[in-house]
Amino acid sequence: MGTGILVAGTTSDAGKSVVVTGICRALSRRGLTVAPFKAQNMSNNSMVAVDAATGDGVEIGRAQWIQSVAARAVPESVMNPVLLKPGSDRRSHVVVRGLPAGTLEAGEFAGGRKHLAEAAFAAFDDLRRRFDIVVCEGAGSAAEINLRAHDYVNMGLARHGELPTIVVGDIDRGGVFASMYGTLALLDAADQQLIRGFVINKFRGDVGLLKPGLDSLYELTGRPVLGVLPWQRDLWLDSEDSLALTSRPAHDGDGALTIAVVMVPRVSNFTDVDALCLEPDVRVRFVDDPRALAGADIVILPGTRATLADLEWLRSRGLDVAIVDHARAGGAVLGICGGFQMLGCEISDPHGVEGHPGASAQGLGLLDVRTEFGPDKVLRLPSGAALGAPASGYEIHHGRVEVGEADEFLGGARSGNVFGTMWHGSLEGDELRVAWLREVAAAAGREIRTGTVSFASARDERIELLADMIDEHLDVDALLSMLTDAPVLPTLSGTLR
Template sequence: MTGRALLVAGTASDAGKTVVTTGICRALARRGISVAPYKAQNMSNNSMVVAGGAAGAAPGGCAEIGRAQWIQAVAAGAVPEPAMNPVLLKPGSDLRSHVVVMGEPAGALEAGEFASGREHLARAAFDALDDLRSRYDVVVCEGAGSAAEINLRVHDYVNMGLARRAGMPTLVVGDIDRGGVFASMAGTLALLSPEDQQLVRGFVVNRFRGDAGLLRPGLDELERRTGRPVLGVLPWLRGLWLDSEDSLALGARRFDDEAVEPGADVLTVAVVMLPRISNFTDVDALCLEPGVRVRYVDDPRALAGADAVVLPGTRATVGDLAWLRGRGLDGAIVEHAADGGAVLGICGGFQMLGREIRDPVGVEGPAGVRVPGLGLLDAVTEFGAGKVLGLPRGTALGVAASGYEIHHGRVTVGSGAGFLGGVRDGLVFGTMWHGALEGDGLRSAWLRAVAHARGRSIDVGNVGFAAARENRLDRLADLVDEHMDVDALLAMLDGGPALPTVRLTLEQPR
């Protein structure tokens, strides 16, 4: 028996597709429905390692999927797997993306091939969806960008092309916090072909603030003009960020000074906003610590007053290191370390802290490139063609630790103490493990080490990150249950009558 499926599409990137999909997954799972998330294609440098790989892979192997589908699987109570994100594009530059298919590296895609060079990717995506539908009652699919990417429609397998192929009812999500939500929803529908329009069964308004009664006239007019119901108006809720795929969501992670009691002793952590930042969720757990102020910086002056600097992962280590130098951040980081401040480099950020980075095979550009690092750690990185994926466990700072590895760089360490697959020299830490700070023990130990060196007394270790994540998922499902017509959504999965075609018009409201 084939399970039912739903597409959650959007009017634009960051309209709320990921959040709505995640909330629906948890809400359906709480009803006892076997549900799986799915996104045919991500374009994101925020990914996660999961157990297993493509068919025929060696037992015990690992695979790579988008971080958003990983958290959606957690919300659904399902085991994350490659079929939930069969195609992952990881931008290395504005013109080239590295391709991951069913969790494994599959070459690169140039900008000129984006429209026409993806037939094999579409086949992989369709096969993965068919597989999930054979094993789950409901598959909740997330679209990408806008549902009305009409320049890409002929080769589309992510939005309406996917919906058409699978006969999926589609929800269109719009972000009212940006303004223009009624025009964007009606315009999205009007730009679709009559055949695609038949699959759009309703709208969801996301991030609404204020009196819902003031919205009613607009909702009524939207329904009248389009013939589609608004199945929900989800309120804007402070702090409800998730493990998203898009760095546009970093704004929701900025520190809220109102959460700190006046006069409280806090640690300030500056996270460098690299242009090709990857796995930015590595610092999410720091954002939840009441004794920690996290800020995202791209200017050397913003490091003033920071107790610790985090250099996160990146999909373009050499290019982002050049950007760092071009902005003067390299010198500011070295000066910060010389003044007794802590520095934590994660994956690509760790590689930047070493003595040299070598690319003999051309992973990030021309083969044979060698560039000096910041020289804060005795380590040399050499890129290899094969990607390292892993789910390591170990100990550091006297506590158990775990994380995940995704990298081409192989690091050779000279002097210094070992630290999470990397090295430590005083308060300069380098690790190849993503996600390690999600471990409550390791995070607390690192923060205490930084605080002790800075002569600070802060309250840490009282936040359980895994429990906080579960609470956020349940809050999101509560919002869906309270503000969306979930019964109508379930009925929508069984199809329905033909709906009117909507065309662009200058008709005045009645």
């Protein structure tokens, strides 16, 4: 049977996903079979994998999908057994082992998850039987003491698997030493024994300046800082966390084409625009105000987990009028999944998939399309062609789209300069992305450089850079030794004891 390790954090967006991705590739380089694992995601950024037994599509968190690529493993739903997709501030849709499994209300979050814990532990045990090492990612903070009694994502998982745990802290936010010490101190004695060291992430400057703090933290806790990872602007990857989106680089290319991505409140699968951010003649910016559409050549409405609510949000800010005016003035518009549905004539939810049975709304009316939400979720990996180029992507949606007077486009529709697709990830295909950019550039009277970027190669290069950073700045040998060593470590006396 294989072993495992838990990468926990002091906060959300401390860099756990990035660290796990880098560790997965670094260990794979050493000839180990590696699997990523996150017991529970809370994210609307997901991906479709294929169930090996049935051949059907299953849904997993995007971060675990990219981590499986880094580990050179086939992505499986078992790598992310529980996925919570927020539909509102108090209600999440639940996905278990890749398939819909009802909803979870805020009041049930603490005590109503026993069945989810059982599914998560069974999935972890399955992976550990088949891989040399399972690299687990925690969620939020390891010291969510209000949730500890029912936790199966952080120290609850560590206790189940007897996993040595490292705690990652983001020094760029400030207070990293206090947050690391406090995280450890708030845990009970048994949990503390599993915390074996710390990793400081996103450091800028001379590491020598940290030495007094590193020494003091070791003296206070008996645990070393295993690495200080440098801050790198271009190391963001397929994130699961919307917190990371606010620091995502809005690519400032030469500006031949300007793309405005409308950041609806419940945005999902925002990685759909990643490939555009790499194009040298494309400037991508994220906007939430109608005035920010001025000067844009293309407006993109991304996917959303709450189509009707986010459509109302567009109207409340005047973005609906701004998008329609942009299209009527000859500007290009691309809607993806929920964003595509908003571009249509009508959206109805007779079954209450989004929480309000019988709800309906008029869309922006730019495409002759009508959408009705059904209880069954579509999970597919479609392929085909568009604009003379091969195309592929993935579908994750409840909406059933009926297209009227419009041309077909990637499982969706097109009318002139307005495009709508149900396929997430289609722009990651180099040939399709180039064909689409050339078409919209020509319509705008522009010439752009295209065909110089391979998105798949760029992604793998970023993974390799992460692994290089892990090898250079993290004591991987010490990490591996944790899998067999079990020293007795000091217990801190926190305020709860």
